[in-house]
Amino acid sequence: ACPDGEHEHAYERRAEPIVHLTPPSRPLVWGDINIIHTTDSHGWLLGHQKASFPEPSYSGDFGDFASFVAHMKKIAEEKDVDLLLVDSGDLHDGTGLVDGFPPGGIDAHDANKFFDQLPYDVLAIGNHELYIYANALDMHLNFAPKFHGRYLSSNVNITVAGPGGTPVSVPVGSRFAKFKTRKGRKVTSLGVLFDFTGNDHNTTVQKVEDMVNEAWFADAIKEEPDFFLLVGHMPVARDKWPLVFNAVRAVHPTTPILIFGGHSHIRDCLQFDGRSIALESGRYMETVGFLSVNLDHQGSKANLTVNRRYLDPNRVTYEFHSNRRDSSFDSPQGRKITKGLQDLSNRFNLDLKFGTAPQDYTLSRDPFPSNGSLLSLIVDQVLPTALTVNNSRANIPNIIITNSGGLRFDIYAGPFTKNDQLTASPFTDAFQYIPNVPLSVAKSVLPVLNGGGNNGRRELSSAEERYARGDVDERYGNWLAEMHERAGPERRAAQNLTLGYVTQDACPGIGDDTLHTPLPFFPSPGFISSTPPTGSVDTAIDLVFVDFIASEVLKVLNGLQTTKTYTSSDVLSYTSILLNEVLGVFAQVKWN
Numbered sequence: 402a403c404p405d406g407e408h409e410h411a412y413e414r415r416a417e418p419i420v421h422l423t424p425p426s427r428p429l430v431w432g433d434i435n436i437i438h439t440t441d442s443h444g445w446l447l448g449h450q451k452a453s454f455p456e457p458s459y460s461g462d463f464g465d466f467a468s469f470v471a472h473m474k475k476i477a478e479e480k481d482v483d484l485l486l487v488d489s490g491d492l493h494d495g496t497g498l499v500d501g502f503p504p505g506g507i508d509a510h511d512a513n514k515f516f517d518q519l520p521y522d523v524l525a526i527g528n529h530e531l532y533i534y535a536n537a538l539d540m541h542l543n544f545a546p547k548f549h550g551r552y553l554s555s556n557v558n559i560t561v562a563g564p565g566g567t568p569v570s571v572p573v574g575s576r577f578a579k580f581k582t583r584k585g586r587k588v589t590s591l592g593v594l595f596d597f598t599g600n601d602h603n604t605t606v607q608k609v610e611d612m613v614n615e616a617w618f619a620d621a622i623k624e625e626p627d628f629f630l631l632v633g634h635m636p637v638a639r640d641k642w643p644l645v646f647n648a649v650r651a652v653h654p655t656t657p658i659l660i661f662g663g664h665s666h667i668r669d670c671l672q673f674d675g676r677s678i679a680l681e682s683g684r685y686m687e688t689v690g691f692l693s694v695n696l697d698h699q700g701s702k703a704n705l706t707v708n709r710r711y712l713d714p715n716r717v718t719y720e721f722h723s724n725r726r727d728s729s730f731d732s733p734q735g736r737k738i739t740k741g742l743q744d745l746s747n748r749f750n751l752d753l754k755f756g757t758a759p760q761d762y763t764l765s766r767d768p769f770p771s772n773g774s775l776l777s778l779i780v781d782q783v784l785p786t787a788l789t790v791n792n793s794r795a796n797i798p799n800i801i802i803t804n805s806g807g808l809r810f811d812i813y814a815g816p817f818t819k820n821d822q823l824t825a826s827p828f829t830d831a832f833q834y835i836p837n838v839p840l841s842v843a844k845s846v847l848p849v850l851n852g853g854g855n856n857g858r859r860e861l862s863s864a865e866e867r868y869a870r871g872d873v874d875e876r877y878g879n880w881l882a883e884m885h886e887r888a889g890p891e892r893r894a895a896q897n898l899t900l901g902y903v904t905q906d907a908c909p910g911i912g913d914d915t916l917h918t919p920l921p922f923f924p925s926p927g928f929i930s931s932t933p934p935t936g937s938v939d940t941a942i943d944l945v946f947v948d949f950i951a952s953e954v955l956k957v958l959n960g961l962q963t964t965k966t967y968t969s970s971d972v973l974s975y976t977s978i979l980l981n982e983v984l985g986v987f988a989q990v991k992w993n
């Protein structure tokens with residue numbers, strides 16, 4: 402499959418040990434319309450930098466990605482087809498580049514600037530652009546204008562000072578966009594956010610079912626384009642896409658509809674009907690999605706010919722698909738972006754070392770609880786250590802509860818830096834407490850939180866559920882065997898599959914671009930807590946929790962007992978140390 406045999410070279414950056422990457426299994430299938438998709442990048446613009454698999458598979462940085470896109474645009478011109486670039490949101494929260502700014506800065510302000518150096522055709526807003534008003538305002542004032550009407554927030558508004566200082570509620574970006582492709586195809590595009598309710602004051606998210614009844618929506622979709630490009634921060638399965646899809650379909654029974662989703666951080670694909678396709682391209686720049694569609698059967702109402710591929714973003718992948726060698730791959734713009742990102746990392750001092758992690762701690766590759774579980778490390782060691790530093794309540798027995806979704810990435814053995822701290826735990830959530838909670842009541846809070854719905858944890862994809870059940874799709878096994886057979890003896894010998902994504906979705910054929918051995922996957926509860934102290938049922942303890950879950954904790958406390966009605970006035974500040982600082986504090990104490 403490898404055109405010139407040049408792609409099996411090494412990943413050898415940043416003084417990491419040399420690691421050999423497997424090239425993609427086959428060339429991309431191009432169509433009349435081709436779309437490259439990113440989503441939930443969460444600041445991983447410097448790529449994944451650790452040496453053990455699967456990380457090197459995702460080692461391409463945003464500069465490499467920019468070079469790839471530039472080459473692909475050239476190939477599209479040579480083939481005389483369209484190539485678009487889209488993003489489905491969640492730019493903020495996730496690495497030092499977006500969270501390691503000095504005090505007083507604005508979250509992802511500096512890192513955002515790399516996005517507008519790429520030729521994005523459409524971008525949609527994510528929920529992580531809305532947790533903090535200042536970030537949403539930055540998107541409105543500084544980010545959206547760079548994309549000239551193509552940064553879409555169909556159902557998301559922000560309140561700003563209007564004429565004469567009167568507050569007005571306006572879309573953060575634009576509600577929709579209509580444009581023509583290079584080949585002259587007419588496109589109507591929306592940018593929809595799921596029914597998010599955790600947004601900051603002075604931002605509003607309209608429910609998807611209400612959005613599709615708006616007059617502007619009917620107007621926007623009235624005229625028939627060559628295809629609808631629905632980009633949105635909403636999982637392609639189990640969410641509100643059918644509402645948007647059906648609203649469009651009711652007016653245009655056969656017009657092609659291409660959907661690009663996000664938010665659930667998985668590789669996924671499905672077709673709502675034969676003339677549509679919905680793709681979701683993972684998270685953290687661990688996946689670049691590629692979708693091709695053949696539209697040019699004028700007048701035909703036949704099923705679309707569609708092809709989707711989930712690329713591992715690394716230079717081997719990029720060079721393979723753009724027919725470049727290492728020496729001819731980097732574009733000037735790509736190099737500039739890589740340098741800019743490294744400069745930003747240096748400016749934010751992201752290599753600052755807090756200590757040395759003695760082993761790997763993972764979020765889902767080890768069961769919870771276990772010695773290898775990051776969640777176990779957090780509740781058994783990190784929080785009990787870090788929260789008692791300089792804390793006058795250190796000697797009062799406590800239970801500390803947090804939501805597992807607040808921890809976002811594994812820790813790998815070796816130097817533990819400021820960037821590692823912020824990838825594992827990016828949120829500035831504060832610790833609060835309620836004093837004098839009877840031990841028996843406090844002990845019951847965690848089980849009720851975990852029994853009471855799915856808050857705090859993201860849903861498992863159907864593939865993850867199947868993996869957790871040990872149920873591996875035989876389609877993949879057969880295909881893998883066939884690829885091995887076709888590969889020939891030399892390649893077969895070289896193909897010791899690395900750990901990585903093994904995707905099972907609902908679209909035809911196999912989506913993964915590079916073959917992998919699947920990563921172990923263990924589900925974890927939505928909420929986790931430190932071990933409760935011993936004592937009698939009425940021992941008064943501090944119930945400590947992150948502010949992100951304060952309202953849920955109050956609700957549970959009031960459901961568990963009737964002696965006292967707990968309100969937000971019972972909630973006090975526990976420490977000045979934030980959730981995104983606890984690992985650094987712990988590492989300095991225990992890993993030095």
Ligand SMILES: Nc1ccn([C@@H]2O[C@H](COP(=O)(O)O)[C@@H](O)[C@H]2O)c(=O)n1
Nearest residue numbers: 491528664804806807828830857858949
């Ligand atoms: N302050 C915060 C904000 C978010 N979370 C967690 O992130 C989840 C949403 O992340 P997506 O990338 O999937 O949009 C949310 O459900 C929380 O679990 C948090 O813990 N603290």
Ligand SMILES: [Zn+2]
Nearest residue numbers: 441491664666
């Ligand atoms: Zn996300």
Ligand SMILES: [Zn+2]
Nearest residue numbers: 491527528664
């Ligand atoms: Zn999200």
